[in-house]
Amino acid sequence: MEAAFLIEKILLVVVLFVITLTIAAYSTWAERKVAAWMQDRVGPNRAGIFGLLQPLADGGKMFFKEEIIPSGANKWLFIAGPSLALLTSFLGSAVIPFGQSIELFGKTVPLQVTDINVGILYIFGVVSLGVYGIMIGGWASNNKYSLMGAIRGASQNISYEIAMGLSIIALLLVTNTLSFKELAEQQHSWHWNIIYQPLGFLIFLVCAFAETNRVPFDLPECETELIGGYNTEYSAFKMGAYMFAEYINMFVSSAVMVTLYFGGYNYPFMDQVNALLGPTWGPLVGVSVMFLKIILFIFFFMWVRWTVPRFRYDQLMDLGWKVLIPLAIANIVITAIVITVVDKL
Amino acid sequence: MESLSGRKKVLEQKPMNFWERMYLPAIFRGMAITFMHMFKKKETIYYPEKEREFSENWRGMHSLKRDEQGRERCTACGLCALSCPAEAITMIAAEREKGEEHLYREEKYAAVYEINMLRCIFCGLCEEACPKEAIYLDGPIVPADYLRKDFIYGKDKLVEQPITELEALKAAQD
Numbered sequence: 001m002e003a004a005f006l007i008e009k010i011l012l013v014v015v016l017f018v019i020t021l022t023i024a025a026y027s028t029w030a031e032r033k034v035a036a037w038m039q040d041r042v043g044p045n046r047a048g049i050f051g052l053l054q055p056l057a058d059g060g061k062m063f064f065k066e067e068i069i070p071s072g073a074n075k076w077l078f079i080a081g082p083s084l085a086l087l088t089s090f091l092g093s094a095v096i097p098f099g100q101s102i103e104l105f106g107k108t109v110p111l112q113v114t115d116i117n118v119g120i121l122y123i124f125g126v127v128s129l130g131v132y133g134i135m136i137g138g139w140a141s142n143n144k145y146s147l148m149g150a151i152r153g154a155s156q157n158i159s160y161e162i163a164m165g166l167s168i169i170a171l172l173l174v175t176n177t178l179s180f181k182e183l184a185e186q187q188h189s190w191h192w193n194i195i196y197q198p199l200g201f202l203i204f205l206v207c208a209f210a211e212t213n214r215v216p217f218d219l220p221e222c223e224t225e226l227i228g229g230y231n232t233e234y235s236a237f238k239m240g241a242y243m244f245a246e247y248i249n250m251f252v253s254s255a256v257m258v259t260l261y262f263g264g265y266n267y268p269f270m271d272q273v274n275a276l277l278g279p280t281w282g283p284l285v286g287v288s289v290m291f292l293k294i295i296l297f298i299f300f301f302m303w304v305r306w307t308v309p310r311f312r313y314d315q316l317m318d319l320g321w322k323v324l325i326p327l328a329i330a331n332i333v334i335t336a337i338v339i340t341v342v343d344k345l
Numbered sequence: 346m347e348s349l350s351g352r353k354k355v356l357e358q359k360p361m362n363f364w365e366r367m368y369l370p371a372i373f374r375g376m377a378i379t380f381m382h383m384f385k386k387k388e389t390i391y392y393p394e395k396e397r398e399f400s401e402n403w404r405g406m407h408s409l410k411r412d413e414q415g416r417e418r419c420t421a422c423g424l425c426a427l428s429c430p431a432e433a434i435t436m437i438a439a440e441r442e443k444g445e446e447h448l449y450r451e452e453k454y455a456a457v458y459e460i461n462m463l464r465c466i467f468c469g470l471c472e473e474a475c476p477k478e479a480i481y482l483d484g485p486i487v488p489a490d491y492l493r494k495d496f497i498y499g500k501d502k503l504v505e506q507p508i509t510e511l512e513a514l515k516a517a518q519d
Contacts, residue, residue, distance in 0.1 A: 037383040042391075307379040308372055 004107070012113055013094075020093055024247040025055035027298055031247075034302040062240035070233050072142035081137025082234065082241035088129045089245040092252035095119040097184045099265045099287035103279040111287060112181060119180040120168060123256055124161070127211055131157040133245065134213075134220055138230035149229025152313065153220030156210055159320040160217075164207035166328035167200045170335040171260060184264035189271065192263035199331045201261045203324055208257060210320070212249045215305040222310055254297035258290060265290040396485070404467045406484030407460055409504045412450050417504060418479035419458065420451035425471035425480055433464035434471060451477070458503060462487045462496040 029044065029051065036043030044051030069078055099111035116122055131154050138150020174196050175183055187193055194201050210217040221229035231242045258264055265286035274282035311319070364370055390397045399405070410418050421438035439456035441449050448454075465487075471480050490496055 034383075038379045040382055040385050040388055042387050042389040303376060303379065307375045 008107075008109055009113065012109075012111070016093055016098075016113060017090070020090065020248055020251060023251050023294075023298075024244055025059070027247040027250060028058060028243070029054045030298070031302050031305075034299065035306050038303075038306045059240070062237045065236040067238070068233075068235045070142060073233065074140040074142070077136050077140035078233075079238070081133055081140055081230075082238040082245070083133075084136060085130065085133025085245040086241045086248070088126055088133060089248035089252065091126045091129075092123055092249075093255060095122050095180050096252075096255045096259055097181050097264060098255075098290055100274075100283040102283040110181075111283065115179060115181040117179045119183075120172070120178045120260075124165065124168075128157070128161060130211075130245075130249065133242075134230045137234070137242070138220075141230070141233035143233050145226045145228070145232045146230050149220045149222075149226045149232070152226075153213065153230060156213075156217065156219060156316060156320075159317060160207045160210035160324070163203055163320060163324035163328050164211065166325065166332060167203035167207065168260075170200045170328070170332045171197050171204075173332070173335050173339055180259055184259055184266065187263040187266050189266055190263075190268045192261065192266070194261045194263075197261065197331075197335070199327065200335075201257075203328050203331065204257065204261070206319075206324060208253045209301070209304070210316075212253050212301075213246060214250065214301055216308040216311050217316060218310060219313055219316060250298055250301050251294065254294045254301070255290075257297060258293040262293055404469050404472075404482035406462075406487050407465075407471070407480055407482050407498075407503055408484050409455075409458065409500065410479050410481060411505050411507065414447070415507045416446075416448060416450040417454060418450055418477045419455045420453050420477055420479070421455040421458075422453075422476065424474040424476065428470045428474035429465075430468060430470060431464045431466045433461045433466075435459050455500070458500050460498050460503065462498055463493060 032054070033043040033051070035041075044054040047053040047057045069075055094113040095116060097110070097112040097115070101108050101110045103109075134153040134157075135150050138146040138148075138153070141147070171193060172178065174193065175186055177183055177186070183193075209215075213220050219229075220226075221231060223229075226232070231239055234242060265283075267286070267289045270282075270286065273285055276282075277285065412418050421436055423436065423438075426432075426434040426436060435457075436455045436459070437457040438453055441452050441454055467482060469482050472482055487496075
């Protein structure tokens with residue numbers, strides 16, 4: 001392992017870290033703006049132009065609030081909960097390719113922190129780790145509402161992971177690879193997987209909403225029933241960490257969906273653009289296309305949040321077990337039959 | 346049974362058909378509605394910079410009036426304080442000295458006049474009780490502040506600004 005390689009990877013990690021943090025911070029601002037627009041309001045507009053300094057103000061406020069650890073709480077687990085939630089939410093973006101290999105200072109740099117050949121499995125592992133943050137935090141609070149929220153979160157995540165996995169299997173039948181890099185390369189220019197797997201995408205999308213605990217599946221933290229759910233007892237920056245983890249999860253799951261179904265950094269006529277701009281600026285256009293897609297997906301998350309009301313708990317389980325899982329299995333069977341028939345012809 | 350008014354409507358509860366059970370069309374319709382709302386005119390008024398138009402009988406901050414010669418009308422009779430249901434008004438009366446005729450209209454005047462704006466409910470009863478037409482709730486919105494003591498408004502904030510000679514001249518010309 002040479003020093004240049006190490007520096008390159010460390011730089012990539014730092015850049016990705018900063019981008020993730022920035023996007024997550026500005027998601028909180030965008031969420032409030034989108035909510036306001038959809039309700040015919042203006043939204044935050046006092047801190048900076050268009051309220052653009054609002055995330056900084058919110059972060060500063062979170063830092064200076066009083067830290068309260070309930071006397072009945074398990075102190076170490078109480079701190080471990082939000083830390084784990086934040087940590088696992090960051091892990092996911094390591095395997096996502098954000099662009100084609102780019103030529104910088106005479107070196108070819110892949111815009112992906114690491115290309116492991118089981119990238120999809122890795123993402124699944126990290127996503128299922130995410131539930132521990134909620135579980136531990138909710139349990140350690142020593143509060144019935146928190147515990148209820150944590151239990152809901154755990155059962156919901158586990159139920160929807162099944163449908164999510166099944167919808168991915170149908171995609172894998174088409175693509176024959178678990179590596180995100182190959183997945184992205186296969187979807188060159190307009191050959192996006194959404195064309196071959198529309199139903200699979202729909203199932204994955206619904207499950208992604210459930211996995212990130214976003215409305216209409218935000219039962220672990222529903223304010224009206226559970227006064228905040230698993231984060232009822234949290235204050236100051238630990239509360240902020242949970243909120244931040246949610247927005248980072250949103251960013252990572254948007255990135256995963258873009259890479260799996262919407263062609264990642266690919267866009268129509270990309271070969272012509274690349275030939276025109278050369279090996280440095282061409283891939284950068286791809287990167288911006290990728291981030292544009294991610295931002296559109298984040299907007300979609302928010303759009304749904306301010307439109308659809310929350311599910312009742314039994315309806316949530318009905319949808320997961322009785323609708324999505326059978327649909328996903330049917331999708332696998334149909335995909336398999338179509339692939340076999342097309343191969344034989 | 347037949348309803349007497351003839352306006353009774355029986356709610357029909359048909360079982361949902363396949364499309365309705367899919368929920369997706371309904372969700373898309375809802376999302377179209379929220380999307381359209383993003384481009385609607387915002388109702389927000391940017392308050393400290395801009396103020397909404399008030400109706401003519403809007404009751405805002407109190408002002409203690411002066412007469413045509415710029416003398417304070419209040420005679421410190423205490424009827425406003427007595428009529429106040431929120432006990433927001435207090436005053437200390439004083440007698441007019443010789444040579445103060447240009448300042449106070451009556452022989453008695455309010456040396457101290459205080460309204461606690463946190464107690465005031467802006468009902469306008471003081472306005473009605475006043476026999477001298479000395480108090481009116483015709484001011485702006487009472488501004489926010491940080492300390493409770495700063496909400497007790499004295500004469501410095503309540504009494505109308507004296508009419509300057511220029512304004513008096515202008516009024517006379519009109």
